[in-house]
Amino acid sequence: MTYCLGILLPQGLVLASDSRSNAGVDQVVRVSKLSLMPPGKDRVIAIQSAGNLATTQAVVTTLHEAFGSPDAARDLARAKTMFEVAGIVGTQLRSTVVADGKFVDPYGDPTGSFLVSGQIGGEPHRLFQVYAAGNFVEASPRTPFLQIGETKYGKPILDRSLTPHCPLDEAAKLALLSFDATIRSNLSVGLPIDLMAYRADSFAATVITVEDDDPYWTELRRAYSTGLAALVESLPDPPAAWGV
Amino acid sequence: MTYCLGILLPQGLVLASDSRSNAGVDQVVRVSKLSLMPPGKDRVIAIQSAGNLATTQAVVTTLHEAFGSPDAARDLARAKTMFEVAGIVGTQLRSTVVADGKFVDPYGDPTGSFLVSGQIGGEPHRLFQVYAAGNFVEASPRTPFLQIGETKYGKPILDRSLTPHCPLDEAAKLALLSFDATIRSNLSVGLPIDLMAYRADSFAATVITVEDDDPYWTELRRAYSTGLAALVESLPDPPAAWGV
Numbered sequence: 057m058t059y060c061l062g063i064l065l066p067q068g069l070v071l072a073s074d075s076r077s078n079a080g081v082d083q084v085v086r087v088s089k090l091s092l093m094p095p096g097k098d099r100v101i102a103i104q105s106a107g108n109l110a111t112t113q114a115v116v117t118t119l120h121e122a123f124g125s126p127d128a129a130r131d132l133a134r135a136k137t138m139f140e141v142a143g144i145v146g147t148q149l150r151s152t153v154v155a156d157g158k159f160v161d162p163y164g165d166p167t168g169s170f171l172v173s174g175q176i177g178g179e180p181h182r183l184f185q186v187y188a189a190g191n192f193v194e195a196s197p198r199t200p201f202l203q204i205g206e207t208k209y210g211k212p213i214l215d216r217s218l219t220p221h222c223p224l225d226e227a228a229k230l231a232l233l234s235f236d237a238t239i240r241s242n243l244s245v246g247l248p249i250d251l252m253a254y255r256a257d258s259f260a261a262t263v264i265t266v267e268d269d270d271p272y273w274t275e276l277r278r279a280y281s282t283g284l285a286a287l288v289e290s291l292p293d294p295p296a297a298w299g300v
Numbered sequence: 301m302t303y304c305l306g307i308l309l310p311q312g313l314v315l316a317s318d319s320r321s322n323a324g325v326d327q328v329v330r331v332s333k334l335s336l337m338p339p340g341k342d343r344v345i346a347i348q349s350a351g352n353l354a355t356t357q358a359v360v361t362t363l364h365e366a367f368g369s370p371d372a373a374r375d376l377a378r379a380k381t382m383f384e385v386a387g388i389v390g391t392q393l394r395s396t397v398v399a400d401g402k403f404v405d406p407y408g409d410p411t412g413s414f415l416v417s418g419q420i421g422g423e424p425h426r427l428f429q430v431y432a433a434g435n436f437v438e439a440s441p442r443t444p445f446l447q448i449g450e451t452k453y454g455k456p457i458l459d460r461s462l463t464p465h466c467p468l469d470e471a472a473k474l475a476l477l478s479f480d481a482t483i484r485s486n487l488s489v490g491l492p493i494d495l496m497a498y499r500a501d502s503f504a505a506t507v508i509t510v511e512d513d514d515p516y517w518t519e520l521r522r523a524y525s526t527g528l529a530a531l532v533e534s535l536p537d538p539p540a541a542w543g544v
Contacts, residue, residue, distance in 0.1 A: 070544075208452030212481040216525065217532050225537045228544045233532070237456040253544040264542050272539050279535050281460065287527040288461050288477070293469045295516050298508050300314075300472045300497040 057244035058089055058205035060104035061234060062171040063218065063227045064183040064195040069173050069254040070227040072235060073104045074205075076246035090250040090263060091116045093132055094123055098177030100254055100261045101132055101141055106205035107168030107188065108160065114152045115145065115168065138182040139194075142172045146190035153188075169204045174254070174261075181256050209241040210234035224253050229276065232266070236277050249273075301488035302333055302449035304348035305478060306415040307462065307471045308427040308439040313417050313498040314471040316479060317348045318449075320490035334494040334507060335360045337376055338367055342421030344498055344505045345376055345385055350449035351412030351432065352404065358396045359389065359412065382426040383438075386416045390434035397432075413448045418498065418505075425500050453485040454478035468497050473520065476510070480521050493517075 057078070063070040073089040087109065093101040103119070105112035122130035130148060135141045153166055160166035167188035175181035183195040185202045195202050197220040203211065213233050222230070228251065238245045249266040266273050294300045301322070307314040317333040331353065337345040347363070349356035366374035374392060379385045397410055404410035411432035419425035427439040429446040439446050441464040447455065457477050466474070472495065482489045493510040510517050538544045 208485070209456050211485050212453050212456065215484050216528060225544045226532075228538045228542070229535060230532065232538075233535075240459050241452070241455050251542070253542070262543065272536065272542075276535055280531070283531040283534065284460060284528075287524070287531055288470075288474065290527065291473060291477075291520055291523050292516070294472050294476075298472070298495070298497070298516075299506065300469045 057242060058106040059207065059210060059235065059238045059245045060089055060106055060171055060204045061201060061210065061231055062104065062173050062183045062185075062195065062203075063201045063231060064173070064181070065200060065220070065222055065224065065227055066256070067224045068256040068258075069102075069181055069183060069252075070224060070231050071102055071104060071171070071173060071252045071254075072231040073250045074235065074239070074245045075248050075250065076244060077109050078244055086248070088250060090252060091120070092252070092261060092263060093120065093174075095259070095261065096133065097259060099133070099174065100259055101138075101172070101174040101176075102252060102254075102261070103145060104171040104204065105168060106170075108164065108166050110160070111149070111152050111156065111166055112168040112170070114156070115148045115170070118148055118152075119145065135176065137179055138172070138174060138176055138184065141174070141176070142184035142186055142192045142194075145170055145172050146186045146192055149186060149188075150190040171202055171204055175256065175259065177259070181254065206238055206242050206245050210238040213237055224255065228253055232273065232276055233280060236280065301486060302350040303451065303454060303479065303482045303489045304333055304350055304415055304448045305445060305454065305475055306348065306417050306427045306429075306439065306447075307445045307475060308417070308425070309444060309464070309466055309468065309471055310500070311468045312500040312502075313425055313427060313496075314468060314475050315346055315348060315415070315417060315496045315498075316475040317494045318479065318483070318489045319492050319494065320488060321353050322488055330492070332494060334496060335364070336496070336505060336507060337364065339503070339505065340377065341503060343377070343418065344503055345382075345416070345418040345420075346496060346498075346505070347389060348415040348448065349412060350414075352408065352410050354404070355393070355396050355400065355410055356412040356414070358400070359392045359414070362392055362396075363389065379420065381423055382416070382418060382420055382428065385418070385420070386428035386430055386436045386438075389414055389416050390430045390436055393430060393432075394434040415446055415448055419500065419503065421503070425498065450482055450486050450489050454482040457481055468499065472497055476517065476520055477524060480524065
């Protein structure tokens with residue numbers, strides 16, 4: 057299983073992906089599900105992947121190899137908008153599934169899905185979700201976050217606390233708390249977490265790898281758990297009339 | 301959609317069910333998904349339902365009508381153990397699906413699932429989950445809660461805060477917080493919540509209906525939201541080296 061999260065805010069983007077891939081409990085590996093295209097002066101493009109690992113790796117690797125190449129239809133270095141980038145990712149996903157799907161079907165689901173985000177000079181930073189069908193939707197201030205993979209456990213903390221004008225550092229904190237909830241409830245989502253914060257118009261991005269023993273991650277989880285236990289304890293008990 | 305939760309603790313049981321049934325957004329009704337069998341001196345039996353409403357109502361109503369009747373195979377008044385009760389519910393579910401399934405299939409999933417809990421004199425209180433297949437599993441101190449329906453949004457708060465020796469009032473509070481998380485993240489789970497706390501060996505139970513304007517529910521949600529926002533705010537920001 058996988059959990060990938062993308063958050064779109066006026067200040068920029070926060071992206072986070074887990075690293076666990078498993079085909080049964082005895083075959084668990086660590087993979088990277090957040091891929092940054094070669095940065096350029098006028099573009100930062102990130103692709104987060106969920107679903108069949110062979111399919112998503114085929115899509116992402118093909119697009120890496122086509123980057124800056126003569127293959128105009130696949131070259132993300134030439135795309136003029138992030139909308140065009142999302143379209144190219146969706147088309148490449150369709151090609152891969154058409155080519156491999158019928159061979160893979162007997163063993164499992166051949167499809168995948170993506171979060172595609174970043175900024176191309178001349179337009180604001182943007183965030184898209186590419187569905188297994190290759191079509192896609194875009195995040196907006198009304199839907200400031202998109203998720204793929206194991207999305208439900210980590211959604212309540214975002215629904216409650218993420219506001220459309222949240223600063224990037226607060227959003228990064230909430231992203232990690234959303235992963236903490238997911239990892240506690242689903243063993244198939246696991247560390248390290250690849251975390252990327254992109255500040256609008258900076259055209260520079262680095263991916264932070266948060267390992268299990270990372271001091272900030274450890275302290276954040278500890279402080280949240282302790283604080284939540286104290287909060288629950290402090291809440292009023294049910295009325296006596298309920299006879300609980 | 302539906303969310304039903306059953307919690308098994310040394311002090312007794314806490315059960316909670318939402319009340320929304322929908323077949324598309326334009327056909328939303330309120331139904332009861334927590335059914336208490338007629339109480340007796342030596343037994344309290346509760347059945348919580350999720351899935352196809354016609355199927356689950358057929359199962360529960362059949363068992364109500366057979367209660368104390370000559371129909372020995374279905375009479376929960378004569379069952380000697382809660383294990384036997386869970387088996388009768390599973391068998392009745394199979395009968396209903398065998399009878400109706402092929403007619404219902406073209407319109408949707410004909411199956412359902414149940415939480416079956418309570419106490420019969422001579423043994424402790426118990427909690428079972430009856431699957432769509434009619435087979436079932438039992439809760440234990442190692443798995444103190446079982447869920448059916450829309451289970452994921454409300455699981456993190458329980459995974460974090462519910463301990464195997466939690467008192468009943470604390471468990472009722474956590475059950476409502478688990479529903480709050482679910483209702484915020486999924487519109488198809490809705491109030492009122494039917495809440496029942498059963499104290500072990502009391503052989504008496506009442507179902508509390510928690511409406512949207514219930515003062516305790518309102519205050520609990522408000523205090524939790526405010527407290528959580530303050531907690532998140534108080535947590536350390538990501539290290540400066542991360543460049544967020």
